[in-house]
Amino acid sequence: MPITSIQLALCGAVVFLFLVAVVWRAHITLPNRPSFKGKTVEAWLDTDAQCLRVMPRGEAKTYAIPFGRLAFDFKVQTYVGERRVYHGGEPARTFGSIGPGGAFESRTYDGSEGWMETVSETHYTGLTSATLSVIDVPEALHRRWCGEDTKAQTRQVFLASLKAGEAEAFERWLRRHAKVLRPDVDGLRAQWRQQCDVWLATCRRQRTGQGKPVVECFRFCHDGVRYLVVEDSGAILAARGDAPLLTDVGASRAFEGRRLTVFRGCGQEMTFDLSPDDIGALQKLARKGKLTF
Structure with missing residues (x-):
């Protein structure tokens, strides 16, 4: 049967609508x-x-x-739902066999009762x-x-x-x-690292000792740096904040375990975790009489 012009037109219309739908879906x-x-x-x-x-x-x-x-x-x-699940038990069973001389021998195994279990399902x-x-x-x-x-x-x-x-x-x-x-995490992280470097350099420029410090600890917080340095003279200095000012804490300090806590004005308290090498260095200063706790 030949295809009429009307059928061709209908097929063309269907194809056109299908293409329009595909394009619209892709756009959405x-x-x-x-x-x-x-x-x-x-x-x-x-x-x-x-x-x-x-x-x-x-x-x-x-x-x-x-x-x-x-x-x-x-x-x-x-959501988590619970349902009860029944586990069927084992029925009792008897097994028999023919022994020597034609005697019948049997063995009975006790069964078990069924039991219920609560099962949680997601x-x-x-x-x-x-x-x-x-x-x-x-x-x-x-x-x-x-x-x-x-x-x-x-x-x-x-x-x-x-x-x-x-x-x-x-x-x-x-x-x-x-x-x-x-947020531009990479760009902001680079700025943050740069700012941390500035804080650390500011603290180090204010040191009273020369050369490498006996102990140096620091960490960065959102509002600035926490910095501690112990000089060879036994002086302990600390600074904090986004405009750190290094000051001698004097006797306002406490040593417990592997932690050194220093106290500054305005009730500022800072605690630093020390490494085994840091503790050994402080012990050397104590033996020399330069440092006491």
Whole structure:
């Protein structure tokens, strides 16, 4: 049966609509576009205001997060359920055999009763929790690199439950624009290291002794340096803060185990962990009468 022009036109229309759908789908899921549109949430890059804007579908309120300060987390939602499982016991069994002289011998094995067990199972809801937060930059990163708590420097801005497909697409879109949305960690870390070097050099320039110190300890915190030096004369000097001033702590010190604690004015207390070599060096000074605790 020959194909009519109407059938050809219908086939062409179907192919055209299919191609349009494919192109539209590709546009919606393309991660490098400046906006994201899902069934639950919309988001776009507001270059004029230099921020990410997020708006739940059906709402007029938008949530703004400045460029370079975004932290996001996607977690699959699960719940733990319990169910009772029955384990069947073993029935009693009797085994027989013919012994010497034709005698019948039998053995009976006692069975066991069945028992119930409570089993915990993890179930997936099919949803993912999407959390967007704004972080204080650079303080939050400084605290993280120093091993300090960063909870106070992180503020949750947006929380939503998304279906798995939409959550994956949204996360992919955020990661695609991470260079704009998230902090420049490499650049900020380089600046932080440079600042730490400046603090350390400032402390070392204020030393009273010459040559290598007997003991030198330091660590960096988000608000400055903690520095301790013991000179060959037995003097113990310490400094702290972002404008460190090295001062002699005098007798305001305590030595316990492998820790040396010094006290400065305004109730400032600093504790330093000493290595075995540091302890040995302090013991030498003590034997010479230059240092007492």
